Amino acid sequence: MIELLFLVVFAICFILLLRKYVPIWQIIIAEFYFVTFLLFLLFSGEEHPYYEAIDPAGLESYEFIASKHRLIYIIFFVLYHISLLLLWFRKSALPPLILALGLCVLYIGLFFNGILILQLLGSQEGNEILVCFPTFSLLVGLSIIIRTLYDLPKNLSFSPSKHQWLNELNKKLSTKSALFCSSVIAILPVFVLVTLVLMLFGDDYDAVSKALTETTTWGFSQHDHPPHLPHQGHYLCTVAACGSPQLVKPLRWGIRGKQRIIVNRQLQIANAFEELIADLSPTLHRFIRKNYDRYGYDLSKKIKSRWASNLTYILMKPLEWGFLLCLYTFCLRPEEKIRRQYSLQLTINN
Template identity: 45%
Template sequence: MAALFILGIFLVFIVFLVWLVLKRTKIAAKPPELIIGSVYIFTLFLFLIGLLFHSNPYYKAVDPVDGECYNPFSEQHILTLLFYFVAYNISLFLVWTRSKKLPPLSLVLAMIFILIGIVLNLVIIYQTSTHDTTSLDIYISDTEHILLLFAPVAALCVGILLIYKVLTEQLTETADRTYANPYLHKIQDFLLHKSRNPLWILVFLFPVFFICTLILILFGQAPDAIIKVFTETTTWKLSQQMHPPVLDHKGHYLCTVAASGHPTIVKPIRLGQRNGRPIIVNRQLLIANAFEEMIQDFSPKLHHVIRKNYDRYGYNLSTKINTPSVSSITYVAMKPLEWFFLISLYLFCHKPELKIKQQYTL
């Protein structure tokens, strides 16, 4: 509720800011237009927040426990997407404020960039609609990607509304125009009829798109960058790449207790190996890991649920276990759970001590 209240205050602030800017620049805007424009800007801020949670390229190893995840857009080809984003929003602004005053060629270019932007927004919606984090296993959250959906949906709606606005204005103006010359009348009727056909616009769209692609190539972008910006990613709908194995979680949880507690209390017994790294182990850690292994043998699905929640909350706990005293207190507090694990092993495991001994072997 607190987050929604803050977002509401922020939205009101954006509405006021947009109204102030329009007033200073003497741009007339009806209340619905003011609200729609403010909401659109607000969704762009949400989009940026979403990207903060999903900022890593597909080839970088991440630590899911820290909430790190992958960008839905390829950083190598992002310039192409940024170019069309800027062109789209400039076109929206020009069509909204000056559609009746724009020169014919400028209006045509603006409409073409809006059409291209609409297509790209549809692709972005499709790309961010699915975020598959199963390969990350213990990713602590899978909801922030929703923040990436609002902006393309809002941009799509604004673009469609402005295209409808321009077409309505142009058709009305053309229909009301009369010519004394009969040949001009025939040309007018022909253009009026063709302007109702969306395919007529595509004739001008592809040459503009081709020229933009050539310009972007001069700036180091690939000819198919508009496709690769979505496919050279991982964990998203159109992704075709695989990320590296996730990073080790820095020896969290009971490993911290065994290594940091007072030796007379936590009773370290030997060195072990965890994910290729040496660690200090005690019997409590060995019993806990043996119990986890037993659960995994009995029910992999149950183990996945337990492990996911253990990693989610255990990491935050481990960051607070940073002194010998706290580590020792944690060891004592975990004793009842250790006894439960040990009893379970002796009840359901054929050779419990062998299983305990095999944990974290070098």
């Protein structure tokens, strides 16, 4: 909330400053741009990585750009808006080299806006309002590029520098055609240069794609999310299935209470044991179920992170072995009973 308040104050001061330099219609565009960005931040909600269980009723959602790989997006977001401001206010006063680099960054920014739009349009959660900001940002960037190229004279003038190589470079870029061609050619070198610099700080070379694919419920997502935390109830075994895949070993999707859940063997064994108790002693089963419902949900609310889920899985291992021993002792086909858990809608749901 403090960050949003700071952003509002900054935007108001910036727009008041614009009144001295730009026409009123451009101020209206700047105000609308800020409003769409503010809505983008507000409707992003409380974002979580794809491997965490969330409660959608609590305004939680999954991140559309993986936090582990979003640095390159932040860098180009900042560079894109610096270029927008430079070409908006001072395009005629900029030397050819800066103009070419500014246009190059805008081209890259259009690409990032485009893939972000596709990522958001593929949402399974109905968050289409988030598309407004990158779409408007793309249109503004495109209009700045067109206006800059259209308004430039055939030959650009520039102030001589004390560095001869810089003067020669600006001279070669001083025609409109040379400026446009060089700005397009520079796209790959600039992108590679930024990527290499970020790799020195631990970023991956393919962070641009991983930031989109290592998500869930969005356009380019390649991961399934754990079962949502029901707003009125949740169970310990299901939360345990939200841990690290290498540890909890998820097997497949299953059905519980008309909802899809991720099923692992520990969850199957626990539910098969409960089914065995219900068959042998309905009275004992009702007692166990009553107390499990009473304390299980309160306990599960404390198990929201991956490490807590992993710990729960490990702590339940001795119980799992005990359940398995009982199943092999009292069932004719224990593995068949275990295998069919959550494959269909059952009357007993863990």
